[in-house]
Amino acid sequence: MVTEQLRRLARRRGQTEVPAGETALSPEDVKLLEQARARQRLEQNFEGFPHRTERIGQHIKTMLGKSGVKGGRILEIGGRANPYKDWFPGFEYSCLDLEITEPGVIQGDITNCPEIESGSFDAIISVDVFEHIREPWLAAPEIVRLLRPGGFTYHSTLFSWRYHPTPVDYWRFTPEAMTFLFKDLRMMQSQFDTVERRRSLLGKGKHKLDSDAFGGWRENWRVFYAGVKNDPDAQRGVSALAALQQAEADQQAARDNPFGTHTDS
């Protein structure tokens, strides 16, 4: 890999031969090489993590565990192909989608589903759905309504990603926007997730893109929100305070990217 970078560097300097070694490079070339290595680390960062479905699934489980919700009914919104169907064995899983994407999917619109009783679910999750909801400001209160008091919710969506109509691509979000949409909940965490930030998606999937002079679309920033619905009957006092302190400590520790950065050992 370094040899390839040296070759590119040599080409940029108009040389046809690869320089003998790093020690032969000028300080300016060493700087260029370091920048190339830093870019490469960023581009390959996502490879140090599990695949998206597994990585986010693990994070949902972690946050669910911290919320204290241990079982009951879980609803996945927009779970095209039900990616999390078998992930929560302690829960009875349902999936709601505009389209019947799989057998057993409840067909409905999360911005308006009066057919589903209030407080029906202990947990409600979605991954890569909020950017596809036409009126997300109506979806959030509907999710809050469907949650039982003390219930948990988690949503992973996008701040910066290429256009991908599935079936329609409407929005991008900041963590603050998600917190605002769920202002009636107690926020556990609302953060950027930059694990795939410089991952190359050129030519991937059905929305293929051609490279341009800048290398094509390369800023992939996700956002996630986790929160719980207030429970007026919850135990007050020491345990409530401990839960609040724990949430604040988690928030502090997570900083910009709770998934951290992968570094080669």
Ligand SMILES: C[S@@+](CC[C@H](N)C(=O)[O-])C[C@H]1O[C@@H](n2cnc3c(N)ncnc32)[C@H](O)[C@@H]1O
């Ligand atoms: C990109 S796909 C989701 C992919 C899937 N969650 C995954 O992780 O692979 C977005 C889904 O959200 C659904 N959707 C969009 N708006 C919706 C709404 N208002 N109510 C329910 N589902 C909706 C779409 O039909 C689609 O199946």
